[in-house]
Amino acid sequence: xxxxxxxxxxxxxxxxxxxxxxxxxxxxxxxxxxxxxxxxxxxxxxxxxxxxxxxxxxxxxxxxxxxxxxxxxxxxxxxxxxxxxxxxxxxxxxxxxxxxxxxxxxxxxxxxxxxxxxxxxxxxxxxxxxxxxxxxxxxxxxxxxxxxxxxxxxxxxxxxxxxxxxxxxxxxxxxxxxxxxxxxxxxxxxxxxxxxxxxxxxxxxxxxxxxxxxxxxxxxxxxxxxxxxxxxxxxxxxxxxxxxxxxxxxxxxxxxxxxxxxxxxxxxxxxxxxxxxxxxxxxxxxxxxxxxxxxxxxxxxxxxxxxxxxxxxxxxxxxxxxxxxxxxxxxxxx
Amino acid sequence: xxxxxxxxxxxxxxxxxxxxxxxxxxxxxxxxxxxxxxxxxxxxxxxxxxxxxxxxxxxxxxxxxxxxxxxxxxxxxxxxxxxxxxxxxxxxxxxxxxxxxxxxxxxxxxxxxxxxxxxxxxxxxxxxxxxxxxxxxxxxxxxxxxxxxxxxxxxxxxxxxxxxxxxxxxxxxxxxxxxxxxxxxxxxxxxxxxxxxxxxxxxxxxxxxxxxxxxxxxxxxxxxxxxxxxxxxxxxxxxxxxxxxxxxxxxxxxxxxxxxxxxxxxxxxxxxxxxxxxxxxxxxxxxxxxxxxxxxxxxxxxxxxxxxxxxxxxxxxxxxxxxxxxxxxxxxxxxxxxxxxxxxxxxxxx
Numbered sequence: 001x002x003x004x005x006x007x008x009x010x011x012x013x014x015x016x017x018x019x020x021x022x023x024x025x026x027x028x029x030x031x032x033x034x035x036x037x038x039x040x041x042x043x044x045x046x047x048x049x050x051x052x053x054x055x056x057x058x059x060x061x062x063x064x065x066x067x068x069x070x071x072x073x074x075x076x077x078x079x080x081x082x083x084x085x086x087x088x089x090x091x092x093x094x095x096x097x098x099x100x101x102x103x104x105x106x107x108x109x110x111x112x113x114x115x116x117x118x119x120x121x122x123x124x125x126x127x128x129x130x131x132x133x134x135x136x137x138x139x140x141x142x143x144x145x146x147x148x149x150x151x152x153x154x155x156x157x158x159x160x161x162x163x164x165x166x167x168x169x170x171x172x173x174x175x176x177x178x179x180x181x182x183x184x185x186x187x188x189x190x191x192x193x194x195x196x197x198x199x200x201x202x203x204x205x206x207x208x209x210x211x212x213x214x215x216x217x218x219x220x221x222x223x224x225x226x227x228x229x230x231x232x233x234x235x236x237x238x239x240x241x242x243x244x245x246x247x248x249x250x251x252x253x254x255x256x257x258x259x260x261x262x263x264x265x266x267x268x269x270x271x272x273x274x275x276x277x278x279x280x281x282x283x284x285x286x287x288x289x290x291x292x293x294x295x296x297x298x299x300x301x302x303x304x305x306x307x308x309x310x311x312x313x314x315x316x317x318x319x320x321x322x323x324x325x326x327x328x329x330x331x332x333x334x
Numbered sequence: 335x336x337x338x339x340x341x342x343x344x345x346x347x348x349x350x351x352x353x354x355x356x357x358x359x360x361x362x363x364x365x366x367x368x369x370x371x372x373x374x375x376x377x378x379x380x381x382x383x384x385x386x387x388x389x390x391x392x393x394x395x396x397x398x399x400x401x402x403x404x405x406x407x408x409x410x411x412x413x414x415x416x417x418x419x420x421x422x423x424x425x426x427x428x429x430x431x432x433x434x435x436x437x438x439x440x441x442x443x444x445x446x447x448x449x450x451x452x453x454x455x456x457x458x459x460x461x462x463x464x465x466x467x468x469x470x471x472x473x474x475x476x477x478x479x480x481x482x483x484x485x486x487x488x489x490x491x492x493x494x495x496x497x498x499x500x501x502x503x504x505x506x507x508x509x510x511x512x513x514x515x516x517x518x519x520x521x522x523x524x525x526x527x528x529x530x531x532x533x534x535x536x537x538x539x540x541x542x543x544x545x546x547x548x549x550x551x552x553x554x555x556x557x558x559x560x561x562x563x564x565x566x567x568x569x570x571x572x573x574x575x576x577x578x579x580x581x582x583x584x585x586x587x588x589x590x591x592x593x594x595x596x597x598x599x600x601x602x603x604x605x606x607x608x609x610x611x612x613x614x615x616x617x618x619x620x621x622x623x624x625x626x627x628x629x630x631x632x633x634x635x636x637x638x639x640x641x642x643x644x645x646x647x648x649x650x651x652x653x654x655x656x657x658x659x660x661x662x663x664x665x666x667x668x669x670x671x672x673x674x675x676x677x678x679x680x681x682x683x684x
Binding site for chain 2: 044045046159161188189192193194215217218255256259263264268269270272
């Protein structure tokens with residue numbers, strides 16, 4: 001179906017661990033990302049979604065280690081690249097946006113210098129050519145008065161403008177893949193819509209593969225083609241955005257949907273997921289979600305949920321779910 | 335002085351089923367303004383002529399983008415900063431006039447919950463100690479009694495006793511926000527101000543905290559001011575919502591009415607933006623042009639006209655007055671009658 005037969009990004013069985021922690025933060029994660037596609041990685045804080053992004057860039061915080069699995073990006077094995085090759089990759093073919101644009105911009109250098117850096121490092125632009133390209137990029141990301149803004153420092157920008165500048169810097173290396181880690185969480189709702197539109201326009205225009213990391217399902221529904229839901233270091237559900245959002249299969253995804261809608265039930269209570277997922281990783285056996293799961297008790301399959309962990313099982317349309325409740329009962333004898 | 339003491343006694347009386355009309359006003363804000371002077375010529379009009387009331391037991395939402403002055407209002411209501419002009423009366427008392435012991439009592443009456451629970455708790459203090467500190471400050475009870483109170487409060491906000499001995503780093507953001515809310519309630523305030531209480535939290539934690547606040551409101555008849563940039567968050571907990579733009583309130587209405595028939599174009603844009611999933615990314619209502627203008631130099635006429643899709647010549651000349659669309663629905667727009675019906679975000683069910 002695709003122009004090339006291999007997806008742009010293939011993650012196989014990725015495992016990331018921190019020394020001193022009994023269990024890995026990412027546990028056997030497999031994902032693919034096609035060219036021009038937006039894949040949303042959804043989950044609560046601590047589920048491992050940001051760690052996934054950082055592993056792709058090989059920027060894990062000190063101590064974090066990729067202990068297993070493979071990452072292939074455009075046919076290259078990311079994990080076996082030398083540091084030098086990896087430096088060329090970052091900011092060049094892979095670019096990243098962060099939650100707090102203000103904190104990610106260098107407070108001591110002007111906007112134009114920061115956007116020009118990838119142009120000069122990765123694409124061999126000269127000083128003057130780079131500065132001209134910077135103005136084009138600023139215009140392209142919708143910054144009014146680019147000549148003035150280019151000479152600003154980051155503290156002179158509003159949050160929305162700073163995120164636009166980050167997007168311009170990310171695009172300047174002409175990347176094939178954009179990793180956006182909670183790109184709009186720190187912004188006001190009105191500005192959030194503008195930034196999401198900008199990301200959407202750019203990826204259409206540039207056929208840019210986008211890994212969108214967020215906990216906000218509204219953001220997902222606005223942008224994503226495919227959705228992967230993470231819980232405690234594992235993917236629990238994955239499929240086309242429409243299928244996952246309209247008929248979520250995993251009880252965790254269902255609960256997350258209800259939380260996001262902020263709609264109360266008859267008693268006036270908002271639906272929430274009891275407890276927290278902070279210690280879910282430490283469960284030694286069974287499904288990691290079972291202590292908070294309503295389906296586990298409802299379907300009378302609680303014992304199975306506590307005993308062994310289900311595998312990701314696809315349905316006919318490639319919508320995969322890791323839950324005993326969606327599987328026929330016959331396997332319980334095993 | 336007596337005033338405050340008397341009212342305090344009847345503060346915790348959730349059973350009193352006073353009808354809307356009879357409920358006394360607990361908080362009265364009159365033409366409140368806060369200008370920060372940068373030089374003799376320039377000032378930032380952070381809050382510029384804001385008036386509202388909150389009745390006893392009522393929850394008022396205050397919504398707007400960052401920089402619109404909503405947090406400054408929280409600071410003014412708690413007397414952390416003096417107003418440039420205007421008045422705030424809490425329980426009938428003008429807060430600018432109180433001092434000494436009365437001020438201490440006022441500070442007890444009004445409590446604040448902030449956005450970031452990690453920043454609101456001392457990382458080197460056990461949670462129990464942190465929670466007891468305000469009680470000790472106000473010389474309430476003996477050491478044992480304070481410990482008892484804290485234990486009971488932990489249970490009330492849905493945490494078990496083990497939290498008493500824990501440090502903040504051993505807890506999640508949601509749990510810490512419960513601690514912060516519990517600590518505020520220990521002083522038995524009559525008025526609780528929550529400044530973005532759920533913005534730092536995940537979706538599931540957010541609903542847990544909102545449920546907790548709703549619950550506490552019912553149980554204690556708390557009067558609250560809920561400050562947020564997200565209309566969805568305040569919708570179900572608030573009785574009324576005020577929308578702020580650049581230091582001014584542009585629309586006030588009952589919660590349901592505001593969502594059913596938003597009158598101000600800014601309110602409509604906020605609703606559309608917060609309902610992103612349903613209306614789609616390219617809906618025209620969302621398309622607010624650009625960012626909030628600088629409060630240093632707010633646009634003339636209607637302050638919103640630079641971003642408004644329906645702006646006409648008059649909007650850049652004269653600032654609209656507050657007009658009543660219905661008894662409990664006020665709007666500050668020249669053309670609210672003529673606006674196209676637009677999409678009303680009547681999306682109660684999933």
